[in-house]
Amino acid sequence: MLLSKLFIPVTKDLPSEAKIKSHQLMLRTGMIRQSSAGIYSWLPLGFKIMKKIEKIVREEQNNIGAQEMLMPTIQPADIWKESGRYDDYGEEMLRISDRQKREMLYGPTNEEQITEIFRSSVKSYKLLPQIFYHIQWKFRDELRPRFGVMRCREFFMKDAYSFDLTEKDAVISYNKMFFAYLKTFQRLGLKSIPMKADTGPIGGDLSHEFVILAETGESKIFADKRIFEVPINDYKNNEISLKKMRNDFMEFYAVTDDKFNADTFNQNVNKENQIQTKGIEVGHIFYFGDKYSKPMNCSVDTSDGKKTFVKMGSYGIGVSRLVGAIIEAKYNNEKMKWPKSIAPFEAVVIPALNKNDDSNLIRAKKSLR
């Protein structure tokens, strides 16, 4: 493919609602085009970058033994009524009536669907633990979609779900995913901070959000900067090492402004280690025990002949959101900067051409294919 034939429709006309850099730059450089409010087409340049991010996310999920599958975008309302979330979810859920007048919806997340698959297929503790994931389009009918791909309606997300026999086992799965997330963001060239978080509408007992630093971020961050020195690559994918890893991270103060307390910050963090900045949430992990397995009756036989509800967690990374978030974290002097791992092209330096020798040009063209 010659660069001159690449479809990269740059534009200078920006809509007034494009207020943040990533939104402006993605439109200006022809990475995306708005289809309707909060819904975008990914043009070749943006698509290439998103695909590279997806690949890294996938590889790190596979590395911890998660199995990939693909659930559909359109779900039946029934399973959401079973879990009790159908009414709770409100207007953000895109509700659809099909030609037979069945109640359907465009999935905003997949806890119910994976629980339905699991309960119909797995009867014995012997198949546990299991972690499944898929990378699929989701829809949340935001009242005011904004910030381009950062808060859009149709978005591309990796969501994983863990199934364990006991809470103790479930925490092992949780820690594996914690590890996979740190590795993923590291490979994407990002500094991420795992922070204790509220569980929100997913519910549950234990939750961390992963925040990357960006001056234009939506949340204020107060942290001990030594958290960046935790040696991610020194931990191993086993129970003890991963437990230590989570503890090592949790030793350092790191909160968003809703949990910030100046006194606690000053007591716990020396002045020279304090950082105040802004961040963007790019991942969120939850442990919620039997919150879905109990109402949906998803149980397995235990080794002593009883039944127990499986203990579940869910784990999301916003793949399309990351494209915008990386621009926010890295842009400089009105230019986007891509870590090499996800750069759409490799740079090709073409030495001055000799009219009678186009081998350099041929080489350059080849590498752009």
Add this chain to the structure above:
Amino acid sequence: MLLSKLFIPVTKDLPSEAKIKSHQLMLRTGMIRQSSAGIYSWLPLGFKIMKKIEKIVREEQNNIGAQEMLMPTIQPADIWKESGRYDDYGEEMLRISDRQKREMLYGPTNEEQITEIFRSSVKSYKLLPQIFYHIQWKFRDELRPRFGVMRCREFFMKDAYSFDLTEKDAVISYNKMFFAYLKTFQRLGLKSIPMKADTGPIGGDLSHEFVILAETGESKIFADKRIFEVPINDYKNNEISLKKMRNDFMEFYAVTDDKFNADTFNQNVNKENQIQTKGIEVGHIFYFGDKYSKPMNCSVDTSDGKKTFVKMGSYGIGVSRLVGAIIEAKYNNEKMKWPKSIAPFEAVVIPALNKNDDSNLIRAKKSLR
């Protein structure tokens, strides 16, 4: 990943509507699970196979210079009103009203959307020709979804769109895609027959469907068996060679039953070359000129300062459908047979194990990861 940990929930319980082999086998071997009528989850085994098919489809699109992008699943009704298809499409279109009461729909195809992107981005003939494609979920609200993934409601499809200045150029793009389709099906281990076809609801002047042979196929096929001897690999990706290729294929009689005429068949094909069998449509290509560009006002400036509506074609391959179609074409003795190019695993032969030497087992486990 150990085989014992792979999530492959085999089942013996088959729903009564699973009437054809591919549907039965895919359910029985835990490749898919029905979510609701005509909507399936792709479990790890089915997912692996579908992804391998997708990769081959993608590579052959890239080989002819098509550029990948990704359009959203949810489209605004407006563009379908511009083309005139919003009312025509009937109940097969899944119509959606969002929280702002805007009319939206789950795209069954993307002619309107790509035309909207093109008209807003390309003004000059200099950027032509262009071929774009995406591999995205589509929805057709079939009245009676059946045959598993072969006629489902939510399906995974590669659709490509070509843009040219003249009809002559457009036929070159058409022939490139014709070539890419033959290569794709060949790599999938399939014997495909390109057949002149009606253009149906897409409209237009020129169309071929690609049919693979399967005894359980939906359409009867009458053909000259010498069509399988056309040497696909001898053609080159250039105008003259590709024109010759299409002509070479068109020399041989091949029709579905709606166009069958016994006299013509006997006149044109010697008895020993006649085959009567059944087939499954796995691809369809269309040239339709300015059918969409004219009502949607998608034009470019020509070299002599005038404007002309671009000449378009569209090109579909049912990626999820192919999984079922390949089973139908290949199954034997109640067993699925996968061409090596898309087999979910490589077979591993484990010689008899010596209790004191588990190196073979270790080797086998490694290769299954």
